[in-house]
Amino acid sequence: MNQEFVGIDVSKNSFDVATFTSNQKWHFANDEEGISQLRKVLKTLSSTLAVMESTGGYETPLAYALNNANIPCAVVNPREVRDFAKATKKLAKTDTIDARVLAHFAAVIKPEPRPLSDSRGQELEAILARRAQLIVMLTAEKNRLHTARNTVRDSIQSLINYLENELNRLDTTLKGKIEESPVQREKYELLKSVPGVGPNLASTLLIELPELGDLNRKQLAALVGIAPINHDSGNMRGKRRIWGGRPQVRAALYMATLVATRFNPIIKEFYTRLCTAGKAKKIALVACMRKLLTILNAMIKHRVGWHFSQPVVPAIMV
Numbered sequence: 001m002n003q004e005f006v007g008i009d010v011s012k013n014s015f016d017v018a019t020f021t022s023n024q025k026w027h028f029a030n031d032e033e034g035i036s037q038l039r040k041v042l043k044t045l046s047s048t049l050a051v052m053e054s055t056g057g058y059e060t061p062l063a064y065a066l067n068n069a070n071i072p073c074a075v076v077n078p079r080e081v082r083d084f085a086k087a088t089k090k091l092a093k094t095d096t097i098d099a100r101v102l103a104h105f106a107a108v109i110k111p112e113p114r115p116l117s118d119s120r121g122q123e124l125e126a127i128l129a130r131r132a133q134l135i136v137m138l139t140a141e142k143n144r145l146h147t148a149r150n151t152v153r154d155s156i157q158s159l160i161n162y163l164e165n166e167l168n169r170l171d172t173t174l175k176g177k178i179e180e181s182p183v184q185r186e187k188y189e190l191l192k193s194v195p196g197v198g199p200n201l202a203s204t205l206l207i208e209l210p211e212l213g214d215l216n217r218k219q220l221a222a223l224v225g226i227a228p229i230n231h232d233s234g235n236m237r238g239k240r241r242i243w244g245g246r247p248q249v250r251a252a253l254y255m256a257t258l259v260a261t262r263f264n265p266i267i268k269e270f271y272t273r274l275c276t277a278g279k280a281k282k283i284a285l286v287a288c289m290r291k292l293l294t295i296l297n298a299m300i301k302h303r304v305g306w307h308f309s310q311p312v313v314p315a316i317m318v
Contacts, residue, residue: 010058016099017038020103025096063116067115074111175203186303193306194299220293261285271288
């Protein structure tokens with residue numbers, strides 16, 4: 001039986017659906033009734049893979065509904081789909097055309113469906129996402145305070161105080177949710193035992209990187225987006241760059257690594273050695289991010305806490 005590939009172009013109020021093999025198309029409202037109708041349609045198709053773009057959250061209810069109905073679904077990066085459309089000379093852009101391009105993308109690329117979180121995991125993801133939003137707002141207000149006139153400084157400072165209190169409240173809620181699970185609580189304490197790893201990175205890894213401890217170091221680096229990508233052609237050897245991955249994990253890991261280069265003896269020695277050898281500080285820092293992630297991966301895999309006198313380096317170098 002041939003597999004059917006389905007492209008779903010999601011917007012705020014509706015979504016357009018197209019199939020690749022049978023060349024069918026539908027239009028539904030982006031609400032509970034529309035999602036239910038689509039789910040019934042997809043259930044009638046043979047061996048389905050549905051693909052949609054990440055659209056800032058509008059795709060989330062649909063993705064979870066398909067996942068709960070055991071319909072394989074992959075949420076992909078819009079840039080990848082647009083590059084694919086250009087490569088296949090699909091330059092026009094409408095909702096119907098986009099759905100067809102997504103179906104074609106699904107048939108050719110066959111992206112791997114990522115298992116979605118359960119209801120508890122969704123709650124944690126929502127808290128973590130809200131925390132990131134608060135940090136963006138807090139940073140913006142603190143930047144405004146530096147150049148603000150006296151007439152508005154009190155207003156800005158009042159908002160800063162509110163955001164800081166709300167951030168503390170969310171951190172307390174997030175920690176409480178994590179501690180409700182004995183497994184997550186154990187992993188959380190293991191991660192926090194490493195110098196440089198604070199509550200933010202520990203909770204981000206648990207929620208946004210559930211593969212931690214199950215993959216090898218190269219797979220994990222590629223998943224996060226800190227694996228070096230070659231840019232070579234002929235005799236030219238270009239600079240290696242990092243790209244893609246999970247930006248929220250990468251951002252939290254970056255900040256933790258900055259701290260670790262000062263206070264974590266293994267990461268500090270590694271960073272100093274790279275800089276002494278002439279590596280640019282940014283390159284050395286990314287290498288330290290990979291090393292720190294590798295250490296954390298080994299600790300979760302083997303359930304070993306941090307002990308500098310007996311570091312987990314032998315385990316992580318395998």
